[in-house]
Amino acid sequence: MTAPQTPAPTATLPAPAAIQQLHHYAYKARDAEETRHFYEDILGLPLYHIIQSDYVPSTGEYCPYTHFFFRLQDGSFIAFFDLGDDVKPEPSPNTPLWVNHIAFRVNTVQELEDTKARLQAHGVEVLGVTDHHIFKSIYFFDPNGIRLELAAQVANEEQMAKDSTVAHGRLNEWTARKEQWRKERAEGKVAAPLKPQQNDRPEFARG
Numbered sequence: 001m002t003a004p005q006t007p008a009p010t011a012t013l014p015a016p017a018a019i020q021q022l023h024h025y026a027y028k029a030r031d032a033e034e035t036r037h038f039y040e041d042i043l044g045l046p047l048y049h050i051i052q053s054d055y056v057p058s059t060g061e062y063c064p065y066t067h068f069f070f071r072l073q074d075g076s077f078i079a080f081f082d083l084g085d086d087v088k089p090e091p092s093p094n095t096p097l098w099v100n101h102i103a104f105r106v107n108t109v110q111e112l113e114d115t116k117a118r119l120q121a122h123g124v125e126v127l128g129v130t131d132h133h134i135f136k137s138i139y140f141f142d143p144n145g146i147r148l149e150l151a152a153q154v155a156n157e158e159q160m161a162k163d164s165t166v167a168h169g170r171l172n173e174w175t176a177r178k179e180q181w182r183k184e185r186a187e188g189k190v191a192a193p194l195k196p197q198q199n200d201r202p203e204f205a206r207g
Contacts, residue, residue, distance in 0.1 A: 021075070021076055022076040023077065024069060024077035025077075026080065026081065027089060027146055028080065028081050028087075029143075030088040030089075030143065032066055032068055032080070035068075042122050043115075045072060045078070046070065046071055048069050049069040050069070051067040052067070065082065065083050068080055068082070080144070089144055100147065101139070102149065104149070104150050105150075106150050107152065109152045111150075112136060112138050116128070125140060125141075126139065126140045127140070134155035135155065137149050137152075138150050173197055174197065177197060
């Protein structure tokens, strides 16, 4: 058994790659044509690329698949694997359904309204338009049970830049409070999840 290697000093490492944009998200699909109809015919994302194989290149394991990609306006993709088993992906058992989702950006709130009407005409249940202050959104599920969001930015660049100046401080405060919460939980003093130090959405508070 080999001993774990000591990480190299950060100063000696090459700089991180300049990540330009999202290349793709990939998820399991129950059925390729069902998924194509939803993303291409309803949402308007063109089917752009398909990869098919019996073996997984990254692991070498045997698992026949059809891997297919839909292109967004910026050149990024959302992609899926049809494994030929006709089974939907299962949600995480310890995570609420609203947490894990993909958010796509659109240009205007009117486009949110128009897409909502289009989805509902195809029998898709839609939540929203929801006001998040810096953007507005609608929410819905694709045929594979994946939660999707369309978001239209309403905050200007000045407001977003201002928010960025306090983001690290707010996260550091949360982290410090969480460390204390972990200590108290280990001592049996608390059982409830940790609440954030402030409520940015007071309009949804109850009680």
